[in-house]
Amino acid sequence: MNRTKIKICGLFRPCDAEFVNSAQPDFAGFVFYEKSRRNVTPQEARKLREAIRPEIRTVGVFVDAPLERIAALYRERTIGIVQLHGGEDDFFIERLRQTLPRAEIWKAFKIRSAKDLLSAERSCADRVLLDNGYGTGKCFDWSLIRSLSRPFILAGGLTPRNIPEAVSRFHPYAVDVSSGVEKDGLKDRDKIAAAVDAIRSMEEY
Template sequence: MTKIKICGLKRPEDIRAVNEAQPDFAGFVIEVLKSRRNVSVEQVRELAKGLSEQIQAVGVFVNAPLDLVAGLLNDGTLALAQLHGSEDEAYIRQLRQMIDKPLLQAFSIRTEADIERALQSSADYLLLDQGGGGTGQCFDWSLVPELARPFFLAGGLGASNLSEAISQVKPWAVDLSSSLETDGVKDPIKIQAAVKMVRTLEIGF
């Protein structure tokens, strides 16, 4: 069964929308000032409190201080941390000594070599993206071989290609953000439709 993550939540209205739709994961871009979806530590703590118990909160970090990531995992605000910068294996090793929660590492995929690089990661989950984050563009899915380990597929996924992406790439989870926005904010109708589409595919129509 393919899981679904709705990323880039930043308003109480977004929390209400995902609680209604019930995706598996809700993503928050934390202390990434260049992102228009950025939220502060205080904001994510407040927003995550409102999530339905069935939805796991994921913190998206870009080269963040270890204490910041570990603090939000250890205090129960987040269930997973997504490393979306240039974090290396030394960073992951240090972080693992501070936490007991899963790690998700993102990789920009442009060539087969990028896939090989991703597979060297010791993170619990991989996230395969087109690079750049939140641009709404897909990468060449044919680069992704059949993988034995769980991975998230991201980049340019929306209503028009979600079914094709799941059937072709067979990800453990899909990650959507920009395609679920209208005028720059999350659209409850689009969120509901995306989650429903993934759940429908799970039962083979």
Template sequence: MTRIKICGLTRPEDISFVNEAEPDYAGFVIHVPGSRRSVSPEEAARLRARLAGKIVPVGVFVDEPLENVTTLLENGVIEMAQLHGSEGEGYIRELRARTGKPVCKAFRADTEQSVRPALHSKADYLLFDHGSGGTGKAFDWQLVSGVKRPFFLAGGLTVENLCTAISTVHPWAVDLSSGVEQAGQKDREKILAAVAAVRRWDL
């Protein structure tokens, strides 16, 4: 089964779209300066309260203080932390030890050499993207085709290339954000189509 995550949710209507589409994960970019999809912890909590119970809420962070991420996990605002900054193995171990919740660590995948450190990470899941901060661009998927650990494939994924991506590298999950947007906002039809494409592939 290929899981699917819709990331960068910022509005109540975004939550309505994902509740209708029923992806496996919903992502909130929390307190990331410079990101147009960033929401405050309080906004994330309000959006999470609207989220259907079967969809796992994920918090996306960039070098956020450990205490802040721990609080959001312990309070149930999120059920998984996705780390896109310079967080090291000690940070990952401590976060898991404090909360018992899964941790996903993002890695840049632009060369074979850049992928190697991910294979030794203590994170529960890996995420591969064209850039660690999320660029909306696809990378050479063959770079991660031999990865045996569960990983999220991100970067430049759209309804049109989802099935090709899945058939090429067989990721544990796919992660979409800008690929399900129209004019910079989440688009209901694109979200529905993306989730439907993944579910059809699994059949």
């Protein structure tokens, strides 16, 4: 079985790029959402992308953003993956896919019930992300995952301490960590390193 990948999300400071370069996660995420305290402008994201090692794929996180804005960031290679975190439906995803036929598209779902999981199961996105909410930093009821048959990205409340349990129980395609690697609301070098080490130590899974 392939190793679970890890994404460190919500980078917005130059030192955040240094932290991920040192830890070398698989993905680094930029949040393009004005209401988020981790929001970055296209210009800030462009500088971060230039500073981050090329082998670390960058993910743009959007909440009901205009298609044209997403496309521009992808075409200029600021981001390599599109993550949709709002009310975007399959129709929007198909429009985006027609506009960016080579882009990998992830769709996030707030998991509160088996019905929410069914929506994720049926999504036409390339990958689905299961979350508790929009940046709450808490886990949802993991027992609901058992009924999902497609590969998924697990988010919400993950920390270096509980990542091994999540990986051993559910073997997700990837884990997405943000507040769990922060101290006082800012990314922490040691916590990022610990989260990546927690994944690397699970190679057998």
